Amino acid sequence: MQKSPVFTIITGASQGLGSVLAIECARRGRHLILLALPDEGLPDLAARLTADYGIQAFYYETNLAHEGTPQAFYEWVIEQNLPVCTLINNAGIGGTLRFTQATPAYLDNIILLNIRALALLTRLFVPLLQMQPTAHILNISSMAAFSPIPFKTVYPASKAFVYSFSMGLREELRDSSVRVSVLHPGPMATTADNTARIQRHSALAQHSALSVEQVAATALKGMEQGKGLIIPGWLNKISYRLMGMVPHNLQVPILRRIFTKELPLYHV
Numbered sequence: 476m477q478k479s480p481v482f483t484i485i486t487g488a489s490q491g492l493g494s495v496l497a498i499e500c501a502r503r504g505r506h507l508i509l510l511a512l513p514d515e516g517l518p519d520l521a522a523r524l525t526a527d528y529g530i531q532a533f534y535y536e537t538n539l540a541h542e543g544t545p546q547a548f549y550e551w552v553i554e555q556n557l558p559v560c561t562l563i564n565n566a567g568i569g570g571t572l573r574f575t576q577a578t579p580a581y582l583d584n585i586i587l588l589n590i591r592a593l594a595l596l597t598r599l600f601v602p603l604l605q606m607q608p609t610a611h612i613l614n615i616s617s618m619a620a621f622s623p624i625p626f627k628t629v630y631p632a633s634k635a636f637v638y639s640f641s642m643g644l645r646e647e648l649r650d651s652s653v654r655v656s657v658l659h660p661g662p663m664a665t666t667a668d669n670t671a672r673i674q675r676h677s678a679l680a681q682h683s684a685l686s687v688e689q690v691a692a693t694a695l696k697g698m699e700q701g702k703g704l705i706i707p708g709w710l711n712k713i714s715y716r717l718m719g720m721v722p723h724n725l726q727v728p729i730l731r732r733i734f735t736k737e738l739p740l741y742h743v
Contacts, residue, residue, distance in 0.1 A: 480506040480531055481558045481607060486539065486596070487566030489515035492615065492663065495691040496563060501528040503695070508557060509534045510548060510566070533557065539566055539592035540584050549599040559603045561611045561698075564593045564637075569619075569630035571737035582629050589633035594640060601653065610653045613698045614641045618661045618711055621718045625731040645703050654701045658694045661711040663687050685711075 483500050487493040489511035497509055501524040511517045513536040521532035535551060537544045552559065567589045572581070597612060604610035619627060620634035641657035648655060662684040690707045697705035706712050 481560040482506045482508045483561040484508045485563045486510045489517045493565040495687045499691045501530050506531040540587040545595040560607045562600045563613045565615045571626050574628050585629050604653045612655045614657045616659050626734045656698045658705045660690045
Protein backbone atom coordinates (compact mmCIF):
# COMPACT_ATOMS: atom_id res chain seq x y z
CA MET A 476 0.00 0.00 0.00
CA GLN A 477 1.49 3.32 -1.11
CA LYS A 478 1.96 5.96 1.58
CA SER A 479 0.22 9.31 1.21
CA PRO A 480 2.69 12.09 0.41
CA VAL A 481 3.71 14.56 3.10
CA PHE A 482 4.71 18.10 2.19
CA THR A 483 7.38 20.68 2.85
CA ILE A 484 6.20 24.30 3.06
CA ILE A 485 8.62 26.97 1.82
CA THR A 486 7.70 30.64 2.19
CA GLY A 487 9.31 33.27 -0.01
CA ALA A 488 9.84 30.48 -2.55
CA SER A 489 9.75 32.41 -5.82
CA GLN A 490 13.30 33.79 -5.86
CA GLY A 491 16.66 33.91 -4.12
CA LEU A 492 17.32 31.38 -1.39
CA GLY A 493 13.67 30.30 -1.32
CA SER A 494 13.61 29.14 -4.93
CA VAL A 495 16.92 27.29 -4.55
CA LEU A 496 15.66 25.61 -1.37
CA ALA A 497 12.62 24.51 -3.38
CA ILE A 498 14.83 23.02 -6.11
CA GLU A 499 17.05 21.31 -3.56
CA CYS A 500 14.02 19.87 -1.73
CA ALA A 501 12.52 18.62 -5.00
CA ARG A 502 15.84 17.01 -5.89
CA ARG A 503 15.62 15.15 -2.58
CA GLY A 504 12.14 13.91 -3.51
CA ARG A 505 10.24 16.19 -1.16
CA HIS A 506 6.69 17.18 -2.12
CA LEU A 507 6.22 20.93 -1.85
CA ILE A 508 3.83 23.70 -0.90
CA LEU A 509 5.35 26.92 -2.20
CA LEU A 510 4.26 30.33 -0.97
CA ALA A 511 5.28 33.75 -2.33
CA LEU A 512 3.95 37.09 -3.48
CA PRO A 513 1.66 37.14 -6.53
CA ASP A 514 3.12 37.65 -10.00
CA GLU A 515 6.61 36.37 -9.16
CA GLY A 516 6.49 33.23 -11.30
CA LEU A 517 5.45 30.79 -8.60
CA PRO A 518 3.08 28.72 -10.82
CA ASP A 519 5.86 28.22 -13.37
CA LEU A 520 8.32 27.15 -10.66
CA ALA A 521 5.85 24.62 -9.24
CA ALA A 522 5.17 23.21 -12.71
CA ARG A 523 8.88 22.98 -13.51
CA LEU A 524 9.71 21.16 -10.28
CA THR A 525 6.87 18.71 -10.86
CA ALA A 526 8.07 18.00 -14.40
CA ASP A 527 11.78 17.80 -13.56
CA TYR A 528 11.65 15.79 -10.34
CA GLY A 529 8.32 13.94 -10.39
CA ILE A 530 7.15 15.44 -7.11
CA GLN A 531 3.87 17.14 -6.25
CA ALA A 532 4.18 20.93 -5.95
CA PHE A 533 1.28 23.10 -4.83
CA TYR A 534 1.54 26.87 -4.69
CA TYR A 535 -0.21 29.71 -2.85
CA GLU A 536 0.27 33.37 -3.72
CA THR A 537 -0.18 35.97 -0.99
CA ASN A 538 1.53 38.75 0.97
CA LEU A 539 2.28 37.39 4.44
CA ALA A 540 2.70 40.92 5.78
CA HIS A 541 -1.03 41.53 5.32
CA GLU A 542 -3.28 40.86 8.29
CA GLY A 543 -5.01 37.49 8.23
CA THR A 544 -2.87 35.93 5.51
CA PRO A 545 -1.03 33.38 7.72
CA GLN A 546 -4.40 32.13 8.98
CA ALA A 547 -5.87 32.06 5.47
CA PHE A 548 -2.90 30.06 4.17
CA TYR A 549 -3.17 27.59 7.04
CA GLU A 550 -6.88 27.09 6.36
CA TRP A 551 -6.16 26.51 2.66
CA VAL A 552 -3.64 23.77 3.54
CA ILE A 553 -6.26 22.14 5.77
CA GLU A 554 -8.90 22.38 3.03
CA GLN A 555 -6.52 20.79 0.53
CA ASN A 556 -5.87 17.96 3.03
CA LEU A 557 -2.10 18.27 2.69
CA PRO A 558 -0.12 16.61 5.52
CA VAL A 559 2.92 18.71 6.44
CA CYS A 560 6.26 17.34 7.68
CA THR A 561 8.45 20.44 7.28
CA LEU A 562 7.97 24.19 7.56
CA ILE A 563 10.70 26.42 6.11
CA ASN A 564 10.11 30.04 7.11
CA ASN A 565 12.25 31.75 4.50
CA ALA A 566 10.18 34.85 3.60
CA GLY A 567 11.83 38.02 4.83
CA ILE A 568 12.85 41.51 3.85
CA GLY A 569 15.58 43.96 4.76
CA GLY A 570 17.74 46.76 3.44
CA THR A 571 20.22 49.46 4.34
CA LEU A 572 18.85 52.92 5.07
CA ARG A 573 19.20 55.70 7.60
CA PHE A 574 16.49 55.16 10.20
CA THR A 575 15.28 58.75 9.87
CA GLN A 576 14.81 58.27 6.12
CA ALA A 577 12.84 55.05 6.44
CA THR A 578 9.08 55.46 6.22
CA PRO A 579 6.87 53.89 8.90
CA ALA A 580 5.44 51.60 6.18
CA TYR A 581 8.96 50.40 5.27
CA LEU A 582 9.74 49.56 8.91
CA ASP A 583 6.34 48.01 9.53
CA ASN A 584 6.75 45.69 6.55
CA ILE A 585 10.01 44.32 7.96
CA ILE A 586 8.43 43.71 11.36
CA LEU A 587 5.25 42.15 9.99
CA LEU A 588 7.03 39.77 7.63
CA ASN A 589 10.21 38.88 9.52
CA ILE A 590 8.61 38.55 12.96
CA ARG A 591 4.82 38.40 12.98
CA ALA A 592 4.24 36.16 9.96
CA LEU A 593 7.02 33.75 10.96
CA ALA A 594 5.74 33.40 14.53
CA LEU A 595 2.10 32.98 13.49
CA LEU A 596 2.83 30.43 10.77
CA THR A 597 4.92 28.42 13.20
CA ARG A 598 2.19 28.47 15.82
CA LEU A 599 -0.45 27.42 13.29
CA PHE A 600 1.52 24.54 11.80
CA VAL A 601 3.20 23.03 14.88
CA PRO A 602 0.13 20.86 15.70
CA LEU A 603 0.14 19.48 12.14
CA LEU A 604 3.87 18.83 12.30
CA GLN A 605 3.47 17.00 15.60
CA MET A 606 1.21 14.48 13.84
CA GLN A 607 4.24 13.22 11.87
CA PRO A 608 6.75 10.74 13.30
CA THR A 609 9.57 13.10 12.28
CA ALA A 610 9.11 16.76 11.41
CA HIS A 611 11.22 19.88 11.02
CA ILE A 612 10.98 23.64 11.29
CA LEU A 613 13.74 25.62 9.56
CA ASN A 614 13.71 29.36 10.26
CA ILE A 615 15.93 31.62 8.17
CA SER A 616 17.74 34.22 10.25
CA SER A 617 20.99 35.98 9.30
CA MET A 618 24.51 36.63 10.50
CA ALA A 619 23.10 40.11 11.19
CA ALA A 620 21.23 38.60 14.14
CA PHE A 621 24.38 38.49 16.26
CA SER A 622 25.05 42.24 16.51
CA PRO A 623 23.28 45.60 16.27
CA ILE A 624 23.98 47.17 12.87
CA PRO A 625 23.71 50.91 12.13
CA PHE A 626 21.74 51.77 8.99
CA LYS A 627 19.92 48.43 9.20
CA THR A 628 18.57 48.79 12.79
CA VAL A 629 15.20 47.00 12.53
CA TYR A 630 16.40 44.22 10.22
CA PRO A 631 19.09 42.72 12.51
CA ALA A 632 16.73 43.15 15.46
CA SER A 633 14.10 41.14 13.59
CA LYS A 634 16.63 38.42 12.78
CA ALA A 635 17.75 38.35 16.43
CA PHE A 636 14.11 37.62 17.23
CA VAL A 637 14.15 34.71 14.76
CA TYR A 638 17.27 33.28 16.44
CA SER A 639 15.93 33.65 19.99
CA PHE A 640 12.47 32.38 19.07
CA SER A 641 13.87 29.36 17.24
CA MET A 642 16.21 28.25 19.99
CA GLY A 643 13.56 28.70 22.66
CA LEU A 644 11.00 26.75 20.65
CA ARG A 645 13.56 24.03 19.91
CA GLU A 646 13.96 23.36 23.61
CA GLU A 647 10.21 23.57 24.21
CA LEU A 648 9.56 20.93 21.52
CA ARG A 649 12.51 18.76 22.51
CA ASP A 650 10.30 15.86 23.65
CA SER A 651 8.11 15.97 20.53
CA SER A 652 8.68 14.74 16.98
CA VAL A 653 9.48 18.27 15.78
CA ARG A 654 13.06 19.50 15.45
CA VAL A 655 13.63 23.25 15.14
CA SER A 656 16.66 24.63 13.29
CA VAL A 657 17.72 28.19 12.55
CA LEU A 658 19.94 29.17 9.61
CA HIS A 659 22.26 32.19 9.72
CA PRO A 660 23.53 32.90 6.21
CA GLY A 661 25.95 35.69 5.49
CA PRO A 662 26.05 37.70 2.25
CA MET A 663 24.65 35.90 -0.80
CA ALA A 664 24.63 37.08 -4.40
CA THR A 665 20.95 36.32 -4.93
CA THR A 666 19.96 39.41 -6.94
CA ALA A 667 21.66 42.19 -8.90
CA ASP A 668 21.04 44.49 -5.94
CA ASN A 669 22.65 42.08 -3.47
CA THR A 670 25.59 41.53 -5.80
CA ALA A 671 26.19 45.27 -6.12
CA ARG A 672 25.97 45.64 -2.33
CA ILE A 673 28.54 42.87 -1.74
CA GLN A 674 30.91 44.37 -4.31
CA ARG A 675 31.07 47.62 -2.33
CA HIS A 676 32.71 45.82 0.60
CA SER A 677 36.26 44.59 1.17
CA ALA A 678 37.84 41.68 -0.67
CA LEU A 679 37.53 39.57 2.50
CA ALA A 680 33.81 40.32 2.76
CA GLN A 681 33.35 39.48 -0.91
CA HIS A 682 35.26 36.23 -0.43
CA SER A 683 33.02 35.25 2.48
CA ALA A 684 29.91 35.43 0.28
CA LEU A 685 28.66 31.94 -0.51
CA SER A 686 26.56 30.91 -3.48
CA VAL A 687 22.90 30.48 -2.75
CA GLU A 688 23.23 26.84 -3.82
CA GLN A 689 25.91 26.24 -1.16
CA VAL A 690 23.75 27.85 1.51
CA ALA A 691 20.65 25.86 0.54
CA ALA A 692 22.51 22.55 0.58
CA THR A 693 24.08 23.31 3.97
CA ALA A 694 20.72 24.41 5.37
CA LEU A 695 18.88 21.24 4.37
CA LYS A 696 21.69 18.96 5.47
CA GLY A 697 21.80 20.61 8.88
CA MET A 698 18.02 20.54 9.22
CA GLU A 699 17.81 16.86 8.31
CA GLN A 700 20.54 16.10 10.85
CA GLY A 701 18.49 17.87 13.51
CA LYS A 702 21.01 20.64 14.16
CA GLY A 703 19.78 23.67 16.09
CA LEU A 704 22.18 26.36 14.89
CA ILE A 705 23.30 26.24 11.24
CA ILE A 706 26.01 28.66 10.07
CA PRO A 707 27.22 28.01 6.50
CA GLY A 708 30.81 28.77 5.56
CA TRP A 709 33.97 28.76 7.67
CA LEU A 710 34.40 32.55 7.56
CA ASN A 711 30.88 33.01 8.89
CA LYS A 712 31.65 30.52 11.68
CA ILE A 713 34.75 32.55 12.61
CA SER A 714 32.72 35.77 12.51
CA TYR A 715 30.12 34.21 14.81
CA ARG A 716 32.82 33.31 17.36
CA LEU A 717 34.40 36.75 17.16
CA MET A 718 31.08 38.54 17.57
CA GLY A 719 30.51 36.52 20.73
CA MET A 720 33.87 37.65 22.13
CA VAL A 721 33.96 41.33 21.13
CA PRO A 722 31.71 43.72 23.13
CA HIS A 723 28.99 45.50 21.17
CA ASN A 724 30.44 48.92 22.04
CA LEU A 725 33.50 47.93 19.99
CA GLN A 726 31.62 46.07 17.25
CA VAL A 727 29.01 48.68 16.38
CA PRO A 728 31.35 51.56 15.37
CA ILE A 729 33.17 49.15 13.05
CA LEU A 730 29.87 48.00 11.56
CA ARG A 731 28.86 51.63 11.08
CA ARG A 732 31.91 52.21 8.88
CA ILE A 733 31.27 49.00 6.96
CA PHE A 734 27.59 49.59 6.20
CA THR A 735 27.97 53.26 5.39
CA LYS A 736 29.25 51.92 2.05
CA GLU A 737 25.80 50.54 1.25
CA LEU A 738 23.79 53.71 1.87
CA PRO A 739 23.86 55.16 -1.69
CA LEU A 740 22.25 51.98 -3.01
CA TYR A 741 18.96 52.45 -1.14
CA HIS A 742 16.21 55.01 -1.48
CA VAL A 743 12.71 54.99 0.04
